[in-house]
Structure formats: C-alpha cells, structure tokens
Amino acid sequence: MRLANYFAVFSNRRIAAAMFLGFASGLPLALTGSTLQAWLSDAGLDVKTIGWFTLVGQPYTWKFLWAPLIDRFPMPFLGRRRGWMVLTQLLLALAIAGMGGLNPQQHLPTFAVLALLVAFFSSTQDVVIDAYRTELVHHEERGAAAAVNVFGYRMAMLTSGALALILADGFLSWQQTYWAMAGLMAVMVVVSFLAPEPTVAVRPPLTLEEAVIEPLREFFSRRGALILLALVVAYKLGDAFAGSLSTKFLLDMGYSKSLIGQANKVFGMIATIFGGFAGAVLMVRLGLYRSLLWFGLAQALTNLGYWLIATTPAPGKELLFMAIGLENLAGGMGTTASVALLMALCNVRFTATQYALLSALAAFGRVYVGPASGYIVDTFGWAQFFVISVLVALPGVALVWWMRERIRALDHDPAA
The missing domain is CATH 1.20.1250.20 (MFS general substrate transporter like domains)
Structure with missing residues (x-):
C-alpha cells in the first residue's frame, strides 16, 4: 500500500467535522478551570473561595447520568445529534457571555451559577459530540477521527487557556476575554450546521426506560x-x-x-x-x-x-x-x-x-x-x-x- 493511501483517510468531511467539533468540545473546559481561577485571583477572591469553584467541574464526572436523555429525545431539527449540538453550543455561548457580563466580586452567587451552567452545557455537548463522531465515521476512519478530535480539543484548551490569559494580561479585560470566547463558541454553531449527517439511520429508544436499561x-x-x-x-x-x-x-x-x-x-x-x-x-x-x-x-x-x-x-x-x-x-x-x-x-x-x-x-x-x-x-x-x-x-x-x-x-x- 502506498504512503498516500495511509493519509487518504484524513481527507474527507467526516474527519474535518471531527476535528472542528473536538475544538468545540475543548473550548469551554479552561473557562471553568484554570482560566477562571486566574480571573477570580485577579478579582481579589481568597483561596478558599477559589477552591470551592473547582467543584463547578462536577458535571464532567456525572454526564453519563443524563446521557440517556440525549439518546431518547432527538431534536426536531438537524437530525438526531446535530440539533443537540447546536442547542448546547448556543447555550454555552450565552452562558459564557453571561459570565463576561458580571463582576465576580459583586455578583458571586450568580457568577457561580453561570460557571456551573457552562460546565453542564459543556459536558452535555461532549456527550453529543462523542456520540455523533462514533456514528459518523466509517470503521477504518476511527483512528483518524480520534486523532483529529484530540488535536482539536488540545488547540481549544490552548485557546481558552494560554491565549485567554495572554489577552487578559493587558490586551482585553477579563469580561471582554470571556465575550471573545463566547463569540468563538457561537462560531461552532456554524460548524454543526455544515457537518455531514451520519448515513446510518437508527431508531432511537422509544421510552426513557429503554434508553436507560x-x-x-x-x-x-x-x-x-x-x-x-x-x-x-x-x-x-x-x-x-x-x-x-x-x-x-x-x-x-x-x-x-x-x-x-x-x-x-x-x-x-x-x-x-x-x-x-x-x-x-x-x-x-x-x-x-x-x-x-x-x-x-x-x-x-x-x-x-x-x-x-x-x-x-x-x-x-x-x-x-x-x-x-x-x-x-x-x-x-x-x-x-x-x-x-x-x-x-x-x-x-x-x-x-x-x-x-x-x-x-x-x-x-x-x-x-x-x-x-x-x-x-x-x-x-x-x-x-x-x-x-x-x-x-x-x-x-x-x-x-x-x-x-x-x-x-x-x-x-x-x-x-
């Protein structure tokens, strides 16, 4: 087999979708983790309060509890998975922008709720994107899909981690930095609209019990x-x-x-x-x-x-x-x-x-x-x-x- 044949698996819309959606999946993570801690520290919050904020990441651990709802209830638009992707990405953009519109010193409880919502919508998006990628790619493309997903994910973590810190260190305010990240998240909605629909038609579970058990x-x-x-x-x-x-x-x-x-x-x-x-x-x-x-x-x-x-x-x-x-x-x-x-x-x-x-x-x-x-x-x-x-x-x-x-x-x- 020629070398070109090994790389041909990367040259299609399915793999491109997996890469860009990997970016969408990774973008919110630092915004409720390391980047958020930097903002709270700059805002003058004490270390005990910042420590409590680490708990907003709990939805990532427990996302399997509501994953059956994603299988059971498809959105009435854009197919079984892409409708959910668009919904979660819009909600993420709004929640991240909402964080950017607040001063954590003055509106700490509301700010904490929004951070928790970002983590919840992000973990739900992860469930949908993982399912979509699995259903989209052919079996010989699984390795390529996994590789580009990890690449997109890590590029997003650099964007919302290192790049966000650089922007907030003299170029933009923290509020403006989070608005910029919200804008990037909104762009991911376009990716979901343009992503191809999986070719295999599947009957979703008919009842919630069927979706869980x-x-x-x-x-x-x-x-x-x-x-x-x-x-x-x-x-x-x-x-x-x-x-x-x-x-x-x-x-x-x-x-x-x-x-x-x-x-x-x-x-x-x-x-x-x-x-x-x-x-x-x-x-x-x-x-x-x-x-x-x-x-x-x-x-x-x-x-x-x-x-x-x-x-x-x-x-x-x-x-x-x-x-x-x-x-x-x-x-x-x-x-x-x-x-x-x-x-x-x-x-x-x-x-x-x-x-x-x-x-x-x-x-x-x-x-x-x-x-x-x-x-x-x-x-x-x-x-x-x-x-x-x-x-x-x-x-x-x-x-x-x-x-x-x-x-x-x-x-x-x-x-x-």
Whole structure:
C-alpha cells in the first residue's frame, strides 16, 4: 500500500467535522478551570473561595447520568445529534457571555451559577459530540477521527487557556476575554450546521426506560463484556499512573519550573499530537487489535525513561526531553487506539449512553491513581515507582491479547 493511501483517510468531511467539533468540545473546559481561577485571583477572591469553584467541574464526572436523555429525545431539527449540538453550543455561548457580563466580586452567587451552567452545557455537548463522531465515521476512519478530535480539543484548551490569559494580561479585560470566547463558541454553531449527517439511520429508544436499561442490557449480553470493561479501565492505567506525579518528580530531580514547563507543556504536547496522528496512520495498516497491542506496549516501556532520570546522577536537559518526548509520543498513539476502541464498542442505538459510560471508566485511572501514587513513592522511591508503573500497564496489554478475536471482530462489525 502506498504512503498516500495511509493519509487518504484524513481527507474527507467526516474527519474535518471531527476535528472542528473536538475544538468545540475543548473550548469551554479552561473557562471553568484554570482560566477562571486566574480571573477570580485577579478579582481579589481568597483561596478558599477559589477552591470551592473547582467543584463547578462536577458535571464532567456525572454526564453519563443524563446521557440517556440525549439518546431518547432527538431534536426536531438537524437530525438526531446535530440539533443537540447546536442547542448546547448556543447555550454555552450565552452562558459564557453571561459570565463576561458580571463582576465576580459583586455578583458571586450568580457568577457561580453561570460557571456551573457552562460546565453542564459543556459536558452535555461532549456527550453529543462523542456520540455523533462514533456514528459518523466509517470503521477504518476511527483512528483518524480520534486523532483529529484530540488535536482539536488540545488547540481549544490552548485557546481558552494560554491565549485567554495572554489577552487578559493587558490586551482585553477579563469580561471582554470571556465575550471573545463566547463569540468563538457561537462560531461552532456554524460548524454543526455544515457537518455531514451520519448515513446510518437508527431508531432511537422509544421510552426513557429503554434508553436507560437497554444500553446496559445490550452491552452485558455480549460475550466477554466484563473483560472488555476491564480492558477499558486498564489500558491507560499505567500511563495515568506514571503521569500522576510527574511535575513533582521532575522538581525533585532538580529541574527548574521553566524548563519543566517547556518540556512538559510545550514539547510534550507537540509529541502527544504527533503521536496521535502517527497512531491514526499506523492503524490503517495495523488494524485495531495490533494497534492496541503495540501502542500499549510502547506506553508501558516508555515509562522507563523516567526511571532512567531517577537513576542517573545529575540528569541533563537532553534526558528530560527524550523521556518526555517518547512517553508523550506513545501516550498519543495509545489515546488514539483507546478512543477508537470506545467508538467500536458502542451500539449505534445507544451511542450517547454507552460512550459516556465507557469514557467514564476509561478516565478512572486518571482521576483516582493520585493518592496511591503518593504512598508508593513515599514507600519505595521514585525509581521503583516507575518500574511499578510499567507493571501496572502490562495487565491492560495482556487483556488486549486475551480478547484479540473479539477486538479483531470489532474492526468489521461495530459493537460485535
């Protein structure tokens, strides 16, 4: 197969829609997270109040609870998913603009409610976009769709994170910065109007009970369902484990904060994006099973770069960039494969509900490994911690091998 054939999967409207909607999905995140904290700090709010504001992100954790409503009740315009996308994007633009119209010092309760609404509408948009992307792309395009979605998402986080901070630092006021972000969110409505409609016609659940119960019944009726769920949880666990305390580790190794920022946030992000696209191209050749297997092994083994830093006297800058580059490259490839797996596991009748549940399980490690990591470092030290992170990653790779026939079937029959 010629090299051009590997890249051809990126050259269609479906993949373009996945990229721009990835941007729409990522744009609101920092506006209720790091950027919001910067605004509240500039406004003179105390650290305890700012700490309470971190709770506005809770809808992202619980979005699977209302995902069945998205499956059950399609909008009466623009098809089953795009109508919901337009609605949530309009509501997001209004809520973000509403935050920009308030002074948090003077209208703190109303400001907090609007921030919570932004997180709620954003998490709902995530449910819809994940479902739409899963139903839109062909099975051979899943890797490409996952890669461009991650790329769009990260570009949006830079826009509402780094760019918003730059704008608010002398160019615009905080209120004007949030209005600018609201304007960008409104532009995403045009993207949803222009996005292609999925070609597969699906009957939505006829009752709310069917929308809630049937996705679980359908999934657990499959052969090996519990093992597939274990794979979803375990596949990125070692990656999350190694990254949970990476900044603390690098500071302990004597690297400066500015160097860590350059290596981790800039170089690491570039490596992750490159790894995502490389993974998508390789998936065209390898298929889902071999991609999950080889990328999973790469994720595990590249954690040893941090072990090398921990065991090297006076590790230099070159070793830092090598370790971060390889780990993020493999992590980007693994993310592409794992998102493609989640897409393949969804039944198109219940995509919103099943994807929301599966993605919540996939995020389990990222959310909950931190406390355990701290105790392991305290007991065994940094070098042994990264060896343990490799061992933690291996069960996920073993589950891929164990379920190889089921995963190969997913390449040809979604939700097989």
